[in-house]
Amino acid sequence: RRPKNFPPGPPTLPVLGNLLNLNLENPLQDFERLRKSYGNVYSLFIGPKPAVIINGLKVMKEAMVIKATDFAGRPQDLFINDITQRKGVILADYGENWKEHRRFALMTLRNFGLGKQSMEDRIHDEICYTVKTLEKNVGETFSPQVMFHNAGSNIICQILFGKRYEYDDDIIKVIVQCFTENARLGNGLWAMLYDSLPPIRYLPLPFKKAFKNAEICENLIFNLVEEFKKTRVPGEPRHFVDCYLDELDKRSGEDSSFSEDRLPLYSLDLHFAGTDTTSNTLLTAFLYLMNFPHVQERCQQEIDQVLDGKDRVSFEDRHNMPYVQAVIHEVLRVANTVPLSVFHCTTKDTELMEYTIPRGTMIIQNLMSVLREEGQWKFPHEFNPENFLNEQGDFVKPEAFMPFSAGPRMCLGEGLARMELFLITVTLLRKFRFVWPEDAGEPDFSPAYGITLCPKPYNMKVELR
Numbered sequence: 001r002r003p004k005n006f007p008p009g010p011p012t013l014p015v016l017g018n019l020l021n022l023n024l025e026n027p028l029q030d031f032e033r034l035r036k037s038y039g040n041v042y043s044l045f046i047g048p049k050p051a052v053i054i055n056g057l058k059v060m061k062e063a064m065v066i067k068a069t070d071f072a073g074r075p076q077d078l079f080i081n082d083i084t085q086r087k088g089v090i091l092a093d094y095g096e097n098w099k100e101h102r103r104f105a106l107m108t109l110r111n112f113g114l115g116k117q118s119m120e121d122r123i124h125d126e127i128c129y130t131v132k133t134l135e136k137n138v139g140e141t142f143s144p145q146v147m148f149h150n151a152g153s154n155i156i157c158q159i160l161f162g163k164r165y166e167y168d169d170d171i172i173k174v175i176v177q178c179f180t181e182n183a184r185l186g187n188g189l190w191a192m193l194y195d196s197l198p199p200i201r202y203l204p205l206p207f208k209k210a211f212k213n214a215e216i217c218e219n220l221i222f223n224l225v226e227e228f229k230k231t232r233v234p235g236e237p238r239h240f241v242d243c244y245l246d247e248l249d250k251r252s253g254e255d256s257s258f259s260e261d262r263l264p265l266y267s268l269d270l271h272f273a274g275t276d277t278t279s280n281t282l283l284t285a286f287l288y289l290m291n292f293p294h295v296q297e298r299c300q301q302e303i304d305q306v307l308d309g310k311d312r313v314s315f316e317d318r319h320n321m322p323y324v325q326a327v328i329h330e331v332l333r334v335a336n337t338v339p340l341s342v343f344h345c346t347t348k349d350t351e352l353m354e355y356t357i358p359r360g361t362m363i364i365q366n367l368m369s370v371l372r373e374e375g376q377w378k379f380p381h382e383f384n385p386e387n388f389l390n391e392q393g394d395f396v397k398p399e400a401f402m403p404f405s406a407g408p409r410m411c412l413g414e415g416l417a418r419m420e421l422f423l424i425t426v427t428l429l430r431k432f433r434f435v436w437p438e439d440a441g442e443p444d445f446s447p448a449y450g451i452t453l454c455p456k457p458y459n460m461k462v463e464l465r
């Protein structure tokens with residue numbers, strides 16, 4: 001039963017709730033369909049658990065920004081909490097523990113160069129390897145599937161572990177493989193069944209693979225941390241892990257949320273958040289750039305003009321490249337890389353629009369409903385960089401652009417992600433032309449569903465410009 005003054009929704013069945021109203025392989029279209037029937041705030045029962053789905057800019061602002069702290073919690077009883085053992089930052093519940101770990105991550109990102117030249121240098125160092133991969137494939141048709149993940153992973157590795165790894169090193173190869181699998185398993189049919197029907201959790205079903213993957217990654221990072229402990233000089237941190245170990249020294253004897261036991265999963269959390277998102281966004285970018293060749297050419301013209309005589313692009317150049325900026329933002333909009341965020345109502349019963357949301361209710365934030373909201377975009381349902389350009393051709397960012405979410409839980413890696421997307425896209429477009437292979441048939445723009453959305457595997461043909 002829906003509590004009094006709870007948001008409306010479709011009729012429920014015992015035990016299953018509204019599971020039959022959803023395509024558990026990918027419920028995004030159902031969420032959209034239900035929004036049309038029940039409005040921007042509606043409810044569903046995921047098995048026996050009530051959840052409120054929030055949609056559209058107005059509601060999103062009210063929940064995430066105006067009533068920020070009321071909606072900044074995270075449920076702790078989901079499949080993904082069990083996989084990450086409640087030790088990371090992304091899924092940490094609202095409170096001191098999350099605040100301290102978020103603050104620490106932001107500070108460490110800054111100390112290791114975010115917003116400074118050194119971060120650009122690191123990204124450029126990694127781009128050289130992507131360029132080498134592409135050069136080897138000039139004139140060929142090949143799959144870029146792991147290429148962007150390797151690059152994204154190594155960039156975050158430089159912050160976390162102070163170095164880049166060869167692409168066949170387990171820290172890259174095994175971790176990228178496990179992340180890619182867990183991004184699909186962590187949200188979808190098996191995750192939904194795990195969450196809604198607890199008795200099945202003990203059965204040998206496909207979700208067990210996600211636990212195995214997490215264990216493999218945790219062991220790899222655990223061993224790395226052990227190595228760092230042997231070689232570190234306290235007070236002279238080389239990277240994120242050393243910084244955390246210094247912080248532990250500083251807080252020893254205190255009652256603190258920092259603990260060595262958390263470190264491997266906390267690092268993995270940032271590694272995952274920093275790899276799968278940026279890489280899948282880049283995969284989406286090149287899928288569109290190949291299939292909208294006039295957009296690709298216009299970017300290349302602008303890049304050639306602005307970079308004339310310079311040996312490499314810098315992040316500052318974005319201010320002189322309104323069209324490229326518009327294209328990257330349009331990719332972030334249509335890619336909708338992190339489609340659903342899960343929150344729970346933190347401290348008390350709270351009001352949202354005309355409804356009352358009891359404390360502890362699960363809230364699902366549907367970002368696609370904002371990124372494609374009619375009335376907010378010139379072309380909500382098509383790929384069109386004009387969404388970010390005004391009549392004079394200047395870059396403008398509509399308020400409904402929130403692929404990094406909003407409010408206290410918004411992405412803490414946005415700055416890094418933007419820098420990576422810009423530097424990688426511009427460098428590659430300057431040097432290469434990307435062509436949709438003649439035998440590839442019609443492109444499929446509908447993404448594969450998961451914690452992150454990613455394009456279905458595709459091939460690209462690469463030519464030197």
Ligand code: HEM
Nearest residue numbers: 090273274277278281338341403404405409411412413417
């Ligand atoms: C295109 C790239 C990216 C996109 C679209 C993206 C999007 C998002 C979104 C929508 C959230 C909120 C999720 C939620 O509330 O459940 C989020 C959170 C987060 N992101 Fe990103 N992200 C990107 C890149 C990165 C990078 C490079 C990092 C690197 C450190 C990162 C680290 C995080 C972390 C740690 C959180 C959790 C923050 C918290 O709960 O306090 N993200 N991201």
